[in-house]
Amino acid sequence: MYRLEDLNPVQCQAVEHREGPLLILAGAGSGKTRVLTYRIAHLIAQGIDPWNILAITFTNKAAQEMRERVYSLVGSEGRGLWVATFHSACVRILRNEIGYLPGYSRSFVIYDSGDQLAVVKSCMKELALDEKKFAPRAILSTISDAKNKLQTPDDFSRRATDYFEQKVESVYNLYQKKLIGNNALDFDDIIMLTVRLFRENPEVLAQYQDKFRYILVDEYQDTNHAQYALINLLAKKYRNLCVVGDDDQSIYMFRGADVKNILDFERDYPEAKVLKLEQNYRSTKSILQAANAVVQNNTERKEKSLWTDNEDGQPIVYYVSENEHDEARYMAERIQRLLNVEGRRFNDFAVLYRTNAQSRVVEERFMREGIPYRIFSGLKFYERMEIKDILAYLRILHNPADQVSFSRVLNVPKRGLGESTLEKILDYATEQEMPVLDAIMEANYIPELQTRAKKPLLAFAQLMQELKTLAVEESSVTRLVEEILKRTGYWDNLIGDKSPEAEARQENIREFLSVTAEYDEKADQYEETVEVEGMEEAVRPGLAGFLEQVSLVAQIDTLDQGDEAVVMMTIHSAKGLEFPVVFIGGMEEGIFPSSRSMLDPVLLAEERRLCYVAITRARERLYLSYAQQRMLYGRTQYNRPSEFFQEIPTQILVDRDPIDPPTKRMQKPRPATVSAGSTTSEVSPWRVGERNIGNPIMDAPGLDYKVGEKVEHAKFGKGVIVAIKGEGSSAELSVVFGGEIKKLIAEYAKLMKL
Ligand code: ATP
Ligand code: MG
Numbered sequence: 001m002y003r004l005e006d007l008n009p010v011q012c013q014a015v016e017h018r019e020g021p022l023l024i025l026a027g028a029g030s031g032k033t034r035v036l037t038y039r040i041a042h043l044i045a046q047g048i049d050p051w052n053i054l055a056i057t058f059t060n061k062a063a064q065e066m067r068e069r070v071y072s073l074v075g076s077e078g079r080g081l082w083v084a085t086f087h088s089a090c091v092r093i094l095r096n097e098i099g100y101l102p103g104y105s106r107s108f109v110i111y112d113s114g115d116q117l118a119v120v121k122s123c124m125k126e127l128a129l130d131e132k133k134f135a136p137r138a139i140l141s142t143i144s145d146a147k148n149k150l151q152t153p154d155d156f157s158r159r160a161t162d163y164f165e166q167k168v169e170s171v172y173n174l175y176q177k178k179l180i181g182n183n184a185l186d187f188d189d190i191i192m193l194t195v196r197l198f199r200e201n202p203e204v205l206a207q208y209q210d211k212f213r214y215i216l217v218d219e220y221q222d223t224n225h226a227q228y229a230l231i232n233l234l235a236k237k238y239r240n241l242c243v244v245g246d247d248d249q250s251i252y253m254f255r256g257a258d259v260k261n262i263l264d265f266e267r268d269y270p271e272a273k274v275l276k277l278e279q280n281y282r283s284t285k286s287i288l289q290a291a292n293a294v295v296q297n298n299t300e301r302k303e304k305s306l307w308t309d310n311e312d313g314q315p316i317v318y319y320v321s322e323n324e325h326d327e328a329r330y331m332a333e334r335i336q337r338l339l340n341v342e343g344r345r346f347n348d349f350a351v352l353y354r355t356n357a358q359s360r361v362v363e364e365r366f367m368r369e370g371i372p373y374r375i376f377s378g379l380k381f382y383e384r385m386e387i388k389d390i391l392a393y394l395r396i397l398h399n400p401a402d403q404v405s406f407s408r409v410l411n412v413p414k415r416g417l418g419e420s421t422l423e424k425i426l427d428y429a430t431e432q433e434m435p436v437l438d439a440i441m442e443a444n445y446i447p448e449l450q451t452r453a454k455k456p457l458l459a460f461a462q463l464m465q466e467l468k469t470l471a472v473e474e475s476s477v478t479r480l481v482e483e484i485l486k487r488t489g490y491w492d493n494l495i496g497d498k499s500p501e502a503e504a505r506q507e508n509i510r511e512f513l514s515v516t517a518e519y520d521e522k523a524d525q526y527e528e529t530v531e532v533e534g535m536e537e538a539v540r541p542g543l544a545g546f547l548e549q550v551s552l553v554a555q556i557d558t559l560d561q562g563d564e565a566v567v568m569m570t571i572h573s574a575k576g577l578e579f580p581v582v583f584i585g586g587m588e589e590g591i592f593p594s595s596r597s598m599l600d601p602v603l604l605a606e607e608r609r610l611c612y613v614a615i616t617r618a619r620e621r622l623y624l625s626y627a628q629q630r631m632l633y634g635r636t637q638y639n640r641p642s643e644f645f646q647e648i649p650t651q652i653l654v655d656r657d658p659i660d661p662p663t664k665r666m667q668k669p670r671p672a673t674v675s676a677g678s679t680t681s682e683v684s685p686w687r688v689g690e691r692n693i694g695n696p697i698m699d700a701p702g703l704d705y706k707v708g709e710k711v712e713h714a715k716f717g718k719g720v721i722v723a724i725k726g727e728g729s730s731a732e733l734s735v736v737f738g739g740e741i742k743k744l745i746a747e748y749a750k751l752m753k754l
Contacts, residue, residue: 002041002073007031014275015039017242018046021235021269024244025262027306028291028616029282032244033576036216037066039242040081041073043214050081054212054234058219060085060552062576066218082212086227087187088552090194093208094185095544100201101193103180107544109399110551111179111186114388116140118404123174134167142168143175147188148224148256150195152176181430183401191226198233209237219576220245220265224256232268239269247302248295251572251610253602263302280306280616282578284313286652287618294647295612298605315654318587318645319625324358324632326726327625328365331583333745334623334657335371335566338581341659346372349566350579352614354592357632358585359568372565386494386505387512391550393484397464397471398543400437403429413493415460421453437464463487475523477546478516485509519546571614582618587626588639611644660748705733711751716742718754 004012011031014024015038026032036055044050057063067083082089091110098104111119120136120143142165146156153173160169179186185193198205215235217223220243223231235241243265250259266272280288288308295301321327331351338344351362351373359375366373389412392405399405403426410425411417428446429439439446440461443454467484474480485491494502494509523545567579586592592611597603615622626641705711709721719737726732729747736742744751 002038002045004038004042007035007038008277008279010275010277011035011038014242014277015042017273019240021239021265021272022242023262023265023269023272023274024242024277025246025274025302025304026244026277027246027280027304028249028612029280029288029578030277030306031279031281032246032277033062033066033218035277036218036242036244037069037073039216040066040070040078040083044070044074044077044081048214050078052211052213053081054089054215055081055083056086056089056215056217056231057083058085058222058576059573060088062218063088085552086223086230087190088548090190090230091548091552093194094190094197097197097201097204098193100197100204104185104193105183107399108183108185109395109402109405109547110190111184111404112551113140113187115184115404116186118407119175119178120171123171123178126174127170129167129171134164139168139171143172144186144188145256146172147186147192148226150192150226150229178403181401182403183399184404188226191230195226195229195233198230205233206237209234213238214240215242217241217243218245219249221247221250221259221262222252222257222575223261224252225258225261226256228258228261239271241269248298248304248609249575249613251575251606251613253606276304278305278307280308281310282619283308283616284310284620286313286315287615287620287622289652290316290622290648291612291615293649294608294615294644297647298608300605314621314658315652316622316624316648317657318653318655319623320641320655321625321627322726323629324361324586324627325365326730327585327627328362329726329732330625330730331362331585331623332365332369332371334583336369337657337659337748338621344581346564346566348580349583350574350577350581350617351566351568351583351585352571352574352617353568353585354571354594354610355586356570358591362568362585366566373568374565375568384505384508386508389490390481390484390509390512391547393467393488394471394477394481394543394547396437397468397480397484398547400435400468403436406436409488410460413489415456417453417456417460421449421457424449425457437461437468441465471543475542476516476520477523477543478513478520480543481513481516515550516546519549571610574617575613578617578619580619581621581623582614583623583625584614585625585627586630587624587642587645588630588637589642590637590639591630591632592642592644608644611642661750704728705731705746705751705753710754711735712754713737713742713744713749713751 004015007015008031011034014022014035017039024032024035040053040055043053055063055066057066063083063085067078067081070078070081070083082092084092094108095106098106098108117136117140120140121131124131124134124136124139151159153169153176156165156172157169160166179189198208212234215231217231222245231241231243243262245262247259247262250257250262253259266274283291285308288306288310292306319327319330321330335346335349338349339346351359353359353362363373363375365371389408392408395405396402396409407422407426410422424446425436425440428434428442429436432439440457443449443457443461449457467480467487470483471480474483491509494506523542571584584592589595589598593604593607597607624645626639626645628638630637630639705721705724707721707724710718711721712718713735716735716737719735719742721733721735723734724731725734729745731746733744733746733749733751734742735744735749735751
């Protein structure tokens with residue numbers, strides 16, 4: 001049962017607000033998401049049918065969490081409720097209604113960025129556009145931008161002005177034709193086509209407007225134009241739209257998000273009730289102060305006062321590392337320390353970074369030290385070759401017209417069916433307007449096909465027909481995948497390959513089978529009821545559901561906070577989440593803010609908001625670090641500390657973690673000229689040019705150990721130093737105590753020289 005007493009008065013108002021538009025504009029950690037959850041529970045308790053409620057969140061993970069929260073508040077009363085991301089809600093709508101759009105059918109597949117790029121490249125080839133002159137990725141991202149603005153190829157061509165755009169125009173046109181021909185949607189189509197569906201079919205729109213009488217949207221500041229249009233269409237009739245967001249956390253401008261959508265809400269809905277939440281429940285005072293201090297430097301923002309009743313907490317700890325390895329070592333060492341001293345668990349920690357490339361070194365360090373971690377960065381797992389191969393098989397079985405997937409599997413494993421055979425097949429299928437999988441059944445009629453290709457092709461066609469039948473009959477995706485692996489020879493091929501990569505591939509496939517197994521298990525539980533023409537029908541999601549889930553899953557969505565592992569992710573993926581202890585690495589000019597954004601005030605402001613998001617993920621402790629020298633993308637860089645750092649007041653910044661015992665240096669302060677990082681310094685220790693930004697503890701006296709030296713440790717007893725990495729106080733000493741090697745940090749080991 002939910003209790004309104006668990007909310008503050010303004011939150012309560014938001015939850016109890018019944019009819020009409022409602023805007024909640026509030027800072028990080030003020031309970032926006034909690035209000036949404038309670039509001040859903042409250043609506044249901046007031047007798048609103050959950051079937052009439054649509055809640056939109058930013059990631060599948062957030063959706064799952066919200067669904068669980070609501071269920072825990074209202075129990076089975078919540079059945080029928082839609083908690084979805086924009087994409088998953090739209091896919092669900094399109095699965096039922098896409099027939100209204102000419103050229104598409106319900107078995108459509110969803111192309112990911114790799115598939116999209118393949119299509120763009122093939123368009124460019126046909127149009128004789130040189131990939132060296134026009135980067136396919138740049139073209140793809142222009143197409144994507146256009147779609148996010150709901151521009152069709154025709155709209156786009158009307159607006160195309162410069163030479164590049166004119167080239168994009170021709171690609172966009174052909175690209176879209178190919179997608180339709182393959183019965184495929186790309187990610188942006190999912191939203192765009194739903195908007196088109198509603199605009200062109202008022203009766204369908206009316207049906208959904210009547211269904212979704214209450215609409216709630218989290219993270220509204222990150223909606224793009226297409227999403228905005230969609231929500232407004234749905235909410236137009238009943239106007240029961242509740243949106244929550246924070247303009248200071250708008251961080252998806254690069255994907256077409258427009259913060260105006262939230263700022264102009266009152267213009268769109270003049271009768272809107274507007275509420276502001278000002279109390280932060282998540283973070284300590286220090287953390288909140290740091291976050292506020294940073295974001296304040298953005299000029300164009302709605303001023304907010306965010307305060308907290310939480311305790312002051314620990315100051316923010318910073319570390320100037322020599323290089324990225326030293327930074328990673330520091331993080332690992334801090335984690336161990338907090339585990340030991342505060343009894344923390346691995347899943348209390350999150351390591352956040354600006355770019356994915358920063359994770360590798362930290363990963364390596366964690367692996368070496370046996371720190372379990374989970375990494376959430378893009379679609380890594382699903383981008384792997386073998387996973388894409390298997391998925392391609394599943395997709396072509398599901399949608400026999402999918403030429404991209406067909407092209408991928410035709411000769412995998414090798415069947416002696418090469419490029420030219422493929423081209424002839426595709427030409428034939430296109431000419432005959434036949435699904436490609438059916439076209440190959442007619443191998444004997446395909447013109448110019450080499451005789452020696454016919455036999456293997458017919459064998460392949462036969463095999464695929466059998467698998468197709470199985471795909472229809474077999475409800476377990478796991479079984480289907482196992483059959484594919486076996487009957488196509490894919491697995492044997494992999495087993496036969498003795499390279500180390502092949503081994504990793506086998507592991508990935510095993511991991512994939514655990515994904516399918518998990519799905520099958522859930523599918524058993526969640527046999528859901530779907531409304532088909534007004535009738536409820538029980539449907540097992542099966543293969544279609546699985547492919548949908550995979551297409552929509554961002555890696556972040558597999559995040560399970562219950563797992564005992566440190567979480568590593570980009571700041572973008574950390575949105576909406578919270579962790580007791582947060583590390584933010586790479587606080588350097590050129591990294592964060594990124595070099596691209598440093599010269600452009602608009603981009604810089606977005607980076608600063610990103611920094612605000614990062615800091616406000618932390619509940620209790622925050623560690624910031626900066627490397628004086630960093631190797632990234634194969635180049636060594638010497639960066640200055642991030643300007644965002646310098647915006648944090650020095651009173652709440654320390655270079656010595658308060659959980660560490662005081663050392664000699666603390667008892668006997670060093671002369672002011674070298675105490676660059678001391679907490680008493682009035683100027684930020686990071687300020688370049690005014691102060692030495694070197695790490696003062698690096699050259700602390702009395703810590704110059706030598707290999708071979710005999711030492712004594714309070715707990716481990718007598719030992720011998722066998723290796724030293726690094727220098728001074730942060731050096732890592734390998735010491736043998738009674739036959740066992742221990743790795744210790746010079747500064748904290750407090751070894752006595754014998
Ligand atoms: P973000 O902007 O990062 O998405 P948010 O505004 O959505 O943050 P929530 O995640 O809803 O904030 O809440 C932050 C934390 O504060 C959560 O742990 C939540 O349970 C807690 N919280 C929110 N409101 C209250 C309250 N009235 N009493 C106690 N705890 C609260
Ligand atoms: Mg939230």
